[in-house]
Amino acid sequence: MMSPESTRERWIGRPVKRVEDHRLLTGRGTYIDDHPPVANVHAAAIVRSPHAHARILGYDVSAALAMPGVVGVITGADVAASTKPFGVGVTAPVHYYCAATDKARFVGEPVAVVVAKNRYLAEDAAEAVVVHYEPLPAVVDPERALEPDAPVLHETVGTNLAGNRRLVYGDPDRAFAEAEVVIRERFRFPKYASTPIETYGVIARWDGLDGVLTVWSNFMGPFIMHPLVARVLGLPENRLRFIVPPDIGGSFGIKSSIYPYMALIGLAAMKTGVAVKWIEDRREHLLASSSGTDRVAYRELAARRDGTILGMRYRWIDNVGGYIRSPEPGCSFRPTGNFVGPYAFQHLEVDASVVMTNKSLTGPNRGYACGHLYFETEGMIDRLAATLGMDPVAVRRKNLIPATAFPYRTPTGGLYDSGDYEATLDRALEHADYAGLRRRQVEARAAGRWFGIGVALAVDPSVSNMGYVATALDPQFRAKPEYLPKSGAMDAATVKVDPLGRVTAIMATTPQGQGHQTVVSQIIADELGLRPEDVTVVDEMDTFTRVWSISSGTYSSRFGSVGAGAAALAARKLRAKLVDYAAHLMEVPVEQVEFRDGTARMKGGQGPSYTVKDLAGRAHWNATSMPEGMEQGLQATAVFGFSVAGAVDAQDRVNSSNTYGFIAEVMAVEIDRATAAVTIDKYVTVHDAGTIINPMIAEGQIYGGALHGLGGAMFEELAYDDDGQLLTGTFMDYLVPTASEAPTIDIAHVVSPSPLTPLGSKGLGESSSMTVPAVLANAVSDALAPLGVRITQLPITPSRLWHLIEDAKT
Amino acid sequence: MAEPVTVRLTVNGVGHEGRCEPRKLLVDFLREDLALTGTHVGCEHGICGACTVLIDGVAARSCIMLAVQADGAEIVTIEGLMQDGALHPLQAAFREHHGLQCGFCTPGMLMTALDFLRVNPTPTEPEIREALSAVLCRCTGYHGIVKAVAAAAPVLAKRA
Numbered sequence: 018m019m020s021p022e023s024t025r026e027r028w029i030g031r032p033v034k035r036v037e038d039h040r041l042l043t044g045r046g047t048y049i050d051d052h053p054p055v056a057n058v059h060a061a062a063i064v065r066s067p068h069a070h071a072r073i074l075g076y077d078v079s080a081a082l083a084m085p086g087v088v089g090v091i092t093g094a095d096v097a098a099s100t101k102p103f104g105v106g107v108t109a110p111v112h113y114y115c116a117a118t119d120k121a122r123f124v125g126e127p128v129a130v131v132v133a134k135n136r137y138l139a140e141d142a143a144e145a146v147v148v149h150y151e152p153l154p155a156v157v158d159p160e161r162a163l164e165p166d167a168p169v170l171h172e173t174v175g176t177n178l179a180g181n182r183r184l185v186y187g188d189p190d191r192a193f194a195e196a197e198v199v200i201r202e203r204f205r206f207p208k209y210a211s212t213p214i215e216t217y218g219v220i221a222r223w224d225g226l227d228g229v230l231t232v233w234s235n236f237m238g239p240f241i242m243h244p245l246v247a248r249v250l251g252l253p254e255n256r257l258r259f260i261v262p263p264d265i266g267g268s269f270g271i272k273s274s275i276y277p278y279m280a281l282i283g284l285a286a287m288k289t290g291v292a293v294k295w296i297e298d299r300r301e302h303l304l305a306s307s308s309g310t311d312r313v314a315y316r317e318l319a320a321r322r323d324g325t326i327l328g329m330r331y332r333w334i335d336n337v338g339g340y341i342r343s344p345e346p347g348c349s350f351r352p353t354g355n356f357v358g359p360y361a362f363q364h365l366e367v368d369a370s371v372v373m374t375n376k377s378l379t380g381p382n383r384g385y386a387c388g389h390l391y392f393e394t395e396g397m398i399d400r401l402a403a404t405l406g407m408d409p410v411a412v413r414r415k416n417l418i419p420a421t422a423f424p425y426r427t428p429t430g431g432l433y434d435s436g437d438y439e440a441t442l443d444r445a446l447e448h449a450d451y452a453g454l455r456r457r458q459v460e461a462r463a464a465g466r467w468f469g470i471g472v473a474l475a476v477d478p479s480v481s482n483m484g485y486v487a488t489a490l491d492p493q494f495r496a497k498p499e500y501l502p503k504s505g506a507m508d509a510a511t512v513k514v515d516p517l518g519r520v521t522a523i524m525a526t527t528p529q530g531q532g533h534q535t536v537v538s539q540i541i542a543d544e545l546g547l548r549p550e551d552v553t554v555v556d557e558m559d560t561f562t563r564v565w566s567i568s569s570g571t572y573s574s575r576f577g578s579v580g581a582g583a584a585a586l587a588a589r590k591l592r593a594k595l596v597d598y599a600a601h602l603m604e605v606p607v608e609q610v611e612f613r614d615g616t617a618r619m620k621g622g623q624g625p626s627y628t629v630k631d632l633a634g635r636a637h638w639n640a641t642s643m644p645e646g647m648e649q650g651l652q653a654t655a656v657f658g659f660s661v662a663g664a665v666d667a668q669d670r671v672n673s674s675n676t677y678g679f680i681a682e683v684m685a686v687e688i689d690r691a692t693a694a695v696t697i698d699k700y701v702t703v704h705d706a707g708t709i710i711n712p713m714i715a716e717g718q719i720y721g722g723a724l725h726g727l728g729g730a731m732f733e734e735l736a737y738d739d740d741g742q743l744l745t746g747t748f749m750d751y752l753v754p755t756a757s758e759a760p761t762i763d764i765a766h767v768v769s770p771s772p773l774t775p776l777g778s779k780g781l782g783e784s785s786s787m788t789v790p791a792v793l794a795n796a797v798s799d800a801l802a803p804l805g806v807r808i809t810q811l812p813i814t815p816s817r818l819w820h821l822i823e824d825a826k827t
Numbered sequence: 828m829a830e831p832v833t834v835r836l837t838v839n840g841v842g843h844e845g846r847c848e849p850r851k852l853l854v855d856f857l858r859e860d861l862a863l864t865g866t867h868v869g870c871e872h873g874i875c876g877a878c879t880v881l882i883d884g885v886a887a888r889s890c891i892m893l894a895v896q897a898d899g900a901e902i903v904t905i906e907g908l909m910q911d912g913a914l915h916p917l918q919a920a921f922r923e924h925h926g927l928q929c930g931f932c933t934p935g936m937l938m939t940a941l942d943f944l945r946v947n948p949t950p951t952e953p954e955i956r957e958a959l960s961a962v963l964c965r966c967t968g969y970h971g972i973v974k975a976v977a978a979a980a981p982v983l984a985k986r987a
Contacts, residue, residue, distance in 0.1 A: 034922055034923070035922070035925070037930070038921070038922040038927060038930075039914075039922075040930075041927055041929075041930030041933055042905075042914060042918040042921055042922060042927065042930070042933060042937070043865070043905065043906065043908070043909055043914070043918065044863070044864070044865015044866070044904065044905035044906040044934055045865065045906075046865075046930050046931075048864075048867070048931065050858075050864070050867075050868070051858075051864035136855075137848065137850065137851070211965060212965060213929070213931070213965055214867075214869040214875055214877055214929075214931045214932045214963060214964070214965055215867070215869065215929070215931040216869075264929070264930065265929065266867070266869075266929045266930070266931030267928070267929040267931055267965050267966055269965065296868075298870075298871050299869065299870035299871055299872060299875070300871075300872075529929055530927075530928035530929025530930065530931075530966050531928065532928070713925050714925070716925075717925050717928055717966070717967060717970075717971060719968075720967055720968030720969075720970040720971070721928065721965070721966045721967055721968045722968075723968055724965075724968035724969070725965070747870075747872055747874065748870050748872065748874035748875055748963065749872070749874060753963050753965065755956075755959070755960035755963065755969075756955070756956040756957075756959040756960050756964075756969040756972065756973060757953075757956045757957055757960045759956070759968050759969040759970065759973075762968070762970070
């Protein structure tokens, strides 16, 4: 359906300033810690394991209970007695509770909760809780954890392997048998986390007589975690209320993993009878919130001598920490549909192992699993180019999915909805002056300087299909009659007109800084012929009042397609009603009425016209003026859901996301010969995310995503010693890039509208977080090609790079 | 638990008197006792800078300072930046240049930038970046923030 004809300029596509900014710039935001939803809230402090691996022998809470202001202490024994373990995404019998019960399996794992009158008193008492431990040997390396003599974390499982799947698409054995060139490489990707500046926060209140638990938190979804938490606490789902305050201080996937704390603090409220608030501190966040996995990857690539890729093999060992927590093993399977990236090869084998070790738990982190995927794939393509003596761009060009092939079904089940990969690559090369950079490289090398150019391409998946995680299960398991397939991705929006003609939109998308109120106001202004400032957007999730489903939330870059799509559909539904009502008032057939610039009028221009305000006044004050059979009032709720998000099939194929953007990047770096410091000389990123609704906000996402990628590629790592002690427990040790490290970025767009979304838009939120590790590693490898140094491990810290260079020299 | 002490300070031009434990952090005093929740807590160890306020005109971290240490001080928080119901030019520049996304680090960024532009009214971009490296932002890649501070500098210099 096209937008209404309008004489005005459309708001979509314009860098409309954000409505969120006024409150956030003046200190009037409402984040979870600013939010006193009920009186007499008590504070929780969590007692955490100092051991990476230890049996819990018992607790002594008497001293803590006797301390001033303390109203209760909840231990692992209470957790074991009163809650169930969370469901996990694999069939291995991993019992993951909201706090340690039998053993602690990573440093920082919650073992008890103290509730007291305020945070200071709670922390005092937390120090007085005595936990008796029997320390056990720890294991932190995922390959070591798979050795037969490694300490085993979960006796019920009997091994540290939480799951393994071997997925075969096409005929990879034949591809490798027929190959003229085979490339092999081992890669290591680090454990890092996007550390939002606002930490986790949970407030819980138990209304015992009504049996209702209300949990306020900065949870971002997906709301599949709501039924999970309800089951853990033994509550009917309609007695568990999740409320998310209007402002969340960043998330980047990390806050999807807050849900165990929602259960734990919920239990504390149920046990103590007081409202309980817990605000995580930074040490807790770095110790025990969430991160991406560290991965060991063995890659093989089969090609012809002309550069045509015939097939690939991926062998992954992903480290999910002490327990496999949902939605893991998404770390392996989130990109199932785009495992092949932008390339046309048809034969692929993936052997994905998910391993538990004594590190903190993992989950979605910006670029979820794609930073890993493309770091490896793009590194392999450069190795192929070097082996064949081809330019890295030429090899990529040879293997790209052609623009004529869209919509394109990948061998792994993905449905790439639209794109022109070669044109996007060309745009990046042109912006970067790739030929000029190569000339500069020749000059630099002649002068003995280390100057390198990297290229990286990525298919950017957005709007995860809730069904993809089932790729972790064997097809035989999925074929059982009692197995219920999972699929889908949807969002809802409501648009209503008040009696004075003011339009309000109600969303449930848990924004974390992405400016949803602004974007929705642009969309509705276009659909209803209004100005954005005429539209009030309320985006506060409440599971008791909003229309939602298990896929709700803002994650996997989904808002730009699915939430925005729902807002457009709701506005169109309301517009159709306004036209029907106006036709009725004019006593003419509806076909003769058009809606333009916020006014319903006869197509010929003659006769009366009705603005939204006119119609609102009549509809509200004279409700019986609406025609027979028309629902009274002026409101519309619409749900936008994708129909292409099916369940995993018997051949392990799944369209794991719903829209697929594309990213092409070029980076040039120079490496200081004395210090091994890497300087970014040029960085160009070109995105195809379909229709761009607000280019200012879209580019903001790219700048932010790129710096997350740079952090993981150069600075950030949750590092552990061999005993499982975290070495980077403060922001002094865990290095987040500052303004001085942020590179200048040259951004451009190519627009291939999605045929699947109401506005043609795709997601863009993760963006360059998934490409920077690849493009930077390729650029550094290219700079050091004269020495034969190739980057296989991140982050590329100065010391690591210096050692690589020194080793290569000798 | 020590006996409460009396803390008298001026915040955004208004005098306040409160009683708190001597160990109470200044940021907790501002947020809990004075209900000024615009100042945020991001790390509680003095690195992220989200809690930065002006103390006697100088940017300082309110998460590693006790309320009693601020006894007698004049403090400006983000709530004190607006004048006559209008955004301060620095706030306006942040809006104009998309210098914020989630807004959580924004109070610290604004107060840090305000102090920096007082000391260095005509900064270069590398100087802006170095000054702002006192505050961590994870949303923006700092791009809009640097632009906003550069754009606000001449406006503020003219006002001074």
